[in-house]
Amino acid sequence: MFQVRVHGRGGQGVVTAAELLSVAAFMEGRHAQAFPSFGSERTGAPVVAFCRLDDREIRLREPVTDPDTVIVQDATLLHQVAVFDGLRPDGYLLVNSARTWAELGLSGFAAGFTPSRAAVVPATQLALREIGRPVPNAALLGGFAALTGQVSIESVVAAIRERFAGAVADGNEAAARAAFDEVRAQSAVPANFGSSHGA
Amino acid sequence: MPVQPIKFYQSGSFVVGNRLLDPDQRSVQADPNRTNSLNSGHRACQGCGEALGARYALDAAMRATNNQLIAVNATGCLEVFSTPYPETSWQIPWLHSLFGNAPAVSTGVAAALKAKGRTDVRVVGQGGDGGTVDIGFACLSGMFERNDDVLYICYDNEAYMNTGVQRSGSTPPAATTMTTQAVGPEPGNRFGQGKNVPLIAMAHEIPYVATATVADLRDLEYKVRRAMEFRGARYLHVFVPCPLGWGTASCDTIRIARLAVHTGLFPVFEAEHGEVVDVTRIPRQVPVAEYLRPQRRYRHLFGASPRPDVVARIQQIADRNIRRFGLLAAEPAPTAQEAP
Amino acid sequence: MVLRQIEGSRGVAEAVARCRPEVICAYPISPQTHIVEALSAQVKSGALAPCEFVTVESEFAAMSVAIGASATGARAYTATASQGLLYMVEAIYNASGLGLPIVMTVANRAIGAPINIWNDHSDSMSQRDSGWVQLYAETNQEAVDLHVQAFRLAEEVSLPVMVCMDGFVLTHAVERIDVPEQEQVDAFLPAYQPRQLLDPAEPVSIGAMVGPEAFTEVRYLAHARQMQALELIPRVAADFERVFGRSSGGLVRPYRTQDAETVVVALGSVLGTLKDTVDELRDQGHRIGVLGIISFRPFPLADVRAAVGQAARVVVLERALAVGIGGIVTSNVRMALSGNGTRDYTVIAGLGGRAITRASLREMLLAAEADRLEPLTFLDLNRPLVERELARAGERRMSGPAAENMLRDAGPATPWIG
The missing domain is CATH 3.40.50.970 (Thiamin diphosphate (ThDP)-binding fold, Pyr/PP domains)
Incomplete structure (x- = not known):
């Protein structure tokens, strides 16, 4: 079983991200379970969603406390919410930001990860460019596909296309593909966690 | 449709079908083939205004709908006296669910009929004042607001009679009930309370709102018939004296109801889409004391230590109603149902 | 399909x-x-x-x-x-x-x-x-x-x-x-x-x-x-x-209850987590099974009795509390097992959205297996929190609203648990 936890803020499509990821996995014939952190959170409040992927039926209903991947949709949460709780050093970490690990104050922390398993991707910028709205979830799913290989980018795109139509679908697909390429390029070269190790 | 106004010159006889009239102008009750929706043999008290009102209203509704009618009943006297197990007085399909939900149950019936394409079958919801103005009020307002195709009839006897005469939101000022006793500095029910549900119904802008009394049963029949000409939510508020609860002689039910109208305490009117379109004029305004005195619930206002001050306050209410609804006839005339 | x-x-x-x-x-x-x-x-x-x-x-x-x-x-x-x-x-x-x-x-x-x-x-x-x-x-x-x-x-x-x-x-x-x-x-x-x-x-x-x-x-x-x-x-x-073409519903659903010494009874979605937990325990040699009740009314007395069989004990995992006595489902299960001599434990879990985790279930089941469980157990109860409020209420008449007091004591919640 592969477990994903998505952190973000209300209005950023956090729950949709987990759902789309589950749909992408479903399209590949896998079992997937997506669910939100249950609450009455308003726009802007920290929210969490979870996704489990497996080749057999998923019976487990507890929240994901030991994720294989953490996706952070909003970098302002990094120092507010325990987003990394339970994430092992061999897990995957994907952060939405136009900054470097060092600029995020995380170079020391990120250096503890397998270099090819930690990536920063400017998903909001990609979303603004491709969709015209700062909704980073589709782009991050593209990045997730590149980072983990748990789902193919084509499945991510298919899930997006099942959910959205027209220009919104086109924009989200473009953002997802751009993020996929960006993360794949990052993984191809040794990760630069920056020279500053002050976090 | 042009209609010849029917005038009754037999003063004091408002209930009969006049055999001198054309058959189509006679009352529903004058028809030997009336449905007897609420059949004889039920267990209402002698002189029960509600039983009389319900019988006329439902037979009129049956006539108006070509006998395609379903009735929903709130808990209360009408329900209890009509269906003591294993008997029933109802000759029409009839459903009793709870005290506070008759309007919503009626909505459910109407929704089912609509889904089944049986829009020829119409729905009447009915209850007393407690089930209507108090515990059923949220459901009533919801039914109005959605404009569900239901005629809701409230038989108002101004207190919870089924449970032994306790105050309701329809109990008038100064009236004694078992929870507004004639004791203390302000005996009886307090002034400045209660609600006027016909006016509240009008505020929902529903197609039809009317008031009626058992003193003018032809008018009651007319208003039921008129209500059935509309689709959507309709409300009929019928004033029904209760000999037990009011302490009146059972032979005086009609007289008391007529006095309520003639004093101005119970305005009889019709409204369509939130506007009053007709009022029943009062031939001669009667002082409220004449209405109050025969009722034991107002006994504390008369007798050894009378309260003319309280009677005067009640008179003010009647006077205001007369001004507000324009109840006084321009010239003396027999009580007549002016067809619209 | x-x-x-x-x-x-x-x-x-x-x-x-x-x-x-x-x-x-x-x-x-x-x-x-x-x-x-x-x-x-x-x-x-x-x-x-x-x-x-x-x-x-x-x-x-x-x-x-x-x-x-x-x-x-x-x-x-x-x-x-x-x-x-x-x-x-x-x-x-x-x-x-x-x-x-x-x-x-x-x-x-x-x-x-x-x-x-x-x-x-x-x-x-x-x-x-x-x-x-x-x-x-x-x-x-x-x-x-x-x-x-x-x-x-x-x-x-x-x-x-x-x-x-x-x-x-x-x-x-x-x-x-x-x-x-x-x-x-x-x-x-x-x-x-x-x-x-x-x-x-x-x-x-x-x-x-x-x-x-x-x-x-x-x-x-x-x-x-x-x-x-x-x-x-x-x-x-x-x-x-x-x-x-698929099995769904019915009265009860036993899972690995044959030869079980301990049977956990529960209703609803927690059964999935329970089954995963029981699989792990089974792998380690523990004779534990799960009985899911689908029909709570009517209550299948005979089916519950048959499914529990010769188990020495039942643990009834309840997502509700009958305040003043304990378990609701337990009372029903106990009626089904009347005269069987089966020991029963009531475990109140997952109230108000508290996550029921494999870790907590595992620990609780091991305790039950050793008959170390209280007859009425509140899974993952934060006992110090409760005791502070009890103490506060004992000290002062005007101790204030209990829920708000305990929230203040508990401090900021981990936002994604539960």
Whole structure:
């Protein structure tokens, strides 16, 4: 079983991200379970969603406390919410930001990860460019596909296309593909966690 | 449709079908083939205004709908006296669910009929004042607001009679009930309370709102018939004296109801889409004391230590109603149902 | 077979839609909303015609509209949760007393005060004696399937049926669902043939007053009908399997109970986590099994007794609390095991949305196996928090609102737990 936890803020499509990821996995014939952190959170409040992927039926209903991947949709949460709780050093970490690990104050922390398993991707910028709205979830799913290989980018795109139509679908697909390429390029070269190790 | 106004010159006889009239102008009750929706043999008290009102209203509704009618009943006297197990007085399909939900149950019936394409079958919801103005009020307002195709009839006897005469939101000022006793500095029910549900119904802008009394049963029949000409939510508020609860002689039910109208305490009117379109004029305004005195619930206002001050306050209410609804006839005339 | 990756609420809405409801009425309350929103859209688009969707002013009205519609021969559906269920209680009893086959989803949620929107079973458990059939779904697939079975069951025995599914945990979870196809549902669920009907052609009085001379008999018949349902539920499930090709519903579902020394009894979505936990323990040689109860009303006494078999102990995992005594399900299980000599433990877990984790279950089950468990255990209870409040209340008369005090003591919550 592969477990994903998505952190973000209300209005950023956090729950949709987990759902789309589950749909992408479903399209590949896998079992997937997506669910939100249950609450009455308003726009802007920290929210969490979870996704489990497996080749057999998923019976487990507890929240994901030991994720294989953490996706952070909003970098302002990094120092507010325990987003990394339970994430092992061999897990995957994907952060939405136009900054470097060092600029995020995380170079020391990120250096503890397998270099090819930690990536920063400017998903909001990609979303603004491709969709015209700062909704980073589709782009991050593209990045997730590149980072983990748990789902193919084509499945991510298919899930997006099942959910959205027209220009919104086109924009989200473009953002997802751009993020996929960006993360794949990052993984191809040794990760630069920056020279500053002050976090 | 042009209609010849029917005038009754037999003063004091408002209930009969006049055999001198054309058959189509006679009352529903004058028809030997009336449905007897609420059949004889039920267990209402002698002189029960509600039983009389319900019988006329439902037979009129049956006539108006070509006998395609379903009735929903709130808990209360009408329900209890009509269906003591294993008997029933109802000759029409009839459903009793709870005290506070008759309007919503009626909505459910109407929704089912609509889904089944049986829009020829119409729905009447009915209850007393407690089930209507108090515990059923949220459901009533919801039914109005959605404009569900239901005629809701409230038989108002101004207190919870089924449970032994306790105050309701329809109990008038100064009236004694078992929870507004004639004791203390302000005996009886307090002034400045209660609600006027016909006016509240009008505020929902529903197609039809009317008031009626058992003193003018032809008018009651007319208003039921008129209500059935509309689709959507309709409300009929019928004033029904209760000999037990009011302490009146059972032979005086009609007289008391007529006095309520003639004093101005119970305005009889019709409204369509939130506007009053007709009022029943009062031939001669009667002082409220004449209405109050025969009722034991107002006994504390008369007798050894009378309260003319309280009677005067009640008179003010009647006077205001007369001004507000324009109840006084321009010239003396027999009580007549002016067809619209 | 149409597999779809959709939200549980959406799946239930699809299933209800395929049951060809004629009147749907609902008042919004979390976590029921997604179900009725999806149904509203279908009715509004005309896809469900002829079907009326009534947006009522309260849950009391929702159940009342369902009563009127059902008595008029329409297939009626509503959904609610928590406070909403309590607000309609008078009408709930009325619907079952009148024998009207209404189907209602309960998206299980806690009851306040303190107000809490998260999952537990306090709401539906409070209605266990309302005369409704109560079925509890383990998964979203089962929630979907139970709705189709519920209409069939309700209409056959003329009793209302509550389908209980864990709020948020199931209603808001997106997972694989085999959505029943229209032809399958039509083959399984015949048109509604009411036992009693408001019909001008054949007028009847429904809802007459009944006095002491026959009230006991009326209530006896209500019980007899539930006993009929007890026999019917497995038959409906078997029929369902024949038409749809998958097993769903029934009275109970044993899992690895053969040769088990310890059997954990539970209802609803926690069964999945329990099974994963039990698999781990089995791998390590522990003889533990799980018994899922699907039909809580009628309660399958004989099936529970048979499934528990020769186990030395049962652990009843309850998502509700009978304040002042402990377990609700436990009392029922104990009745089933009467005279067996089986030790029983009540474990209150997952109240108000607290996550029930494998780690906690494992620890609790090991303690139970060693008979080290208290007869009444509150899983993951923060005892210091409770003790501080008890101390505070003991020290001062005006100790303030307990819930708010404890929230302050607990400090900021980990935002993603529960």
